[in-house]
Amino acid sequence: MNTLFNQPLTVVNAGLSSFADNLALAGGDVTDLRWQPPALGDVDAGLALATLIRHPLVEHANDQAFQQYLAAQPVLVDVMSAAHAISAMAHRKLILHAGPPIEWADMCGPVKGAIIGAILFEGWATTHEAAERLAADGAIDFEPCHHYQAVGPMAGIISPSMPLWVIENKTNGRRAFSNFNEGLGKVLRFGANNHEVLERLHWMSQELAPALKAALNVLGEVELKPLMAQALHMGDEVHNRNAAATGLLIKRLIPALLSAGLPIERIQRVTEFIVGNDHFFLNLSMAACKAMTDAAHNVPFSSMITVMARNGVNFGIRMSGTGDRWFQAPANPVEGLFFPGYGVEDAAADLGDSAITETAGVGGFAMASSPAIVKFVGGTPADATSNSRRMQAITLGGNPAFTLPALNFAPTAAGIDARKVVDRGILPIINTGIAHKEAGVGQIGAGITTAPMPGFIEAIRALAEYV
Structure with a gap:
């Protein structure tokens, strides 16, 4: 012991950082290990977690x-x-929305505004007041998109007459769906529901969707994983940056549109709409990711997360081994860059089904491939790379189909393991747009958020009951 204290000591501090600070002030060489008990210190949840670690x-x-x-x-x-x-x-009269289940009275402003717009679009009411009364009186059914193998960005609203992308997993034959991306500005997904928004929705239904269907009849099926993989090598992360993916899709669509026998004026309007919207591919990316994570769902005893979704109030997750049960917690705030004139006090809580991209290992998990994204969501290119590396600590493995050039073409981290999240205290990272809390104002920024820990703790408790 005397010999030990007669040589230079290097101290590792686990616990309160103030202990490390005191040692450093005294001239000691100290490494502060930022550690906290698993499951936020919940003893029962920690014991439940212990039964699941390395369980055959x-x-x-x-x-x-x-x-x-x-x-x-x-x-x-x-x-x-x-x-x-x-x-x-x-x-x-069924309208689907983003995130876990929620009642009309509890919905946030953008979701309510988007639902009113959908009711007007369907012709179930002719005024905003009448549409709101229908929604409030229970004349309309509301359910999550995920209950019907669908996804939608931000408010995520899908009503019966809206066109959908149809994605099929060729491995198991199951389908996933997503609505069409309207572009930026005053759009339904941010709660806008004025005449301009409704006119655009009708045009998308009556002209855009039939044209794209005709193009697909010429083009045939489009494999999405190779397209997404190529986009990752071109600076996208296929959540908040889809410029490359949209460009790659346009290269496929335009020759098919020209061969589909459509009037040239119609082709011009359709191509102008797509070319003017760098986010056009987002909804396809989401549906592709939904098809991939759905393939892993309903495997008994699995702790793999297959859904992460937000409704502007709560953040919900689903875990493969616990079926269609939701585990919810209040959505975490989004830290990011706000447009001029707006701040955190103006923002709605985290919103949308687009976190399905992170659930599938892209989006925030693939930020290392998209250093330019930090100009949109905040931070530095080094932060983007760090985020991708850190997600490797809470996942089951890597997806060799999606590789990251900045990390020596390492596969993206994929397969979020609820056990690792709770044990290591590392939360899944999500990059996202920020909606104004009032309907119709639209997007006011973008940033980074995380999935809240309590939902994962609840999921671990539930899985322990099955094992």
Whole structure:
């Protein structure tokens, strides 16, 4: 012992940082290990977690779920109306929304505004006041997009007459759906519902969607994983930056549109709309990611997360081994860059189904491939790379289909393991747009957020009951 204290000491401090500070002030060589108990110090949850670590049933289930995710081959196969694609919408006044379930009275401003717009678009009411009364009186059914294998950005609203992208996983034949991207500005997904918004929605339904369907009839099926992989090598992360992916899609679509026998004026309007919207591919990316994570869902005993979604109030997750059960917690705030004149006090809580991209290992998990994204969401290119590296600590493995040039073409981290999230205290990172809390104002910024820990703790408790 005397020999030990007669030589230079290097101290590792685990716990309160003030202990490390005192040692440093005294001239000591100290490394401050930022550690906290798992499960936010919840003893019962920590014990539940301990039963799941290295459990043979869970390990085998996670391997199966992850392999099914990797094997998924999402392909764009069709365009059709929501009522045609989703049978439950054919004979009901049903509107789908982003995130976990929520009642009308509890919805945030942008979601309420978007629902009013959808009611007017469907012709179920002729005034904003009448549409709001229908929604408040229970005349309209509201359910999450995820309950019908669908996803939508921000408010995520899908009503029966809206056109949908139809994505099929060629490995298992299951389909996923997403609505069309309207572009930026005053748009439905941010809660806008004025005449301009409704006119655009009608044009998308009556002219854009049929033209794209005709183009697909000429083009045939479009494999999306290779297109997304190429976009990652061109500076996208296929969530908040889709400039390259949209460009690659346009290269496929324009020759097909020209060969589809459509009037040249119509082709011009359609191509101008797509070319003017760098986010056009986002909804396809989301549906492809939904198809991939759905392939891993409902594997008994698996702790792999297959859904992360937000409704502007709560953040919800679903875990493969616990079926269609939601685990919810209040959504975390978004830290980012605001447009001039706006600040955090103006922002709605985290919103949208687009976190399905992070669930599938792209988006925020692939920020290393998209250093330019930091000009949109804040931070530095080094932060973007650090985010991608840190997600490797909470995932089951990497997806070799999606590689990151900045990390020596390492595969993106994928397969969020709820056990690792709770054990290591590292939250899944998400980059996202920021909506104004009032309907119709629109996007006011973009930034970085994380999934809240309490939902993962609840999921671990539930899984421990199964094992």
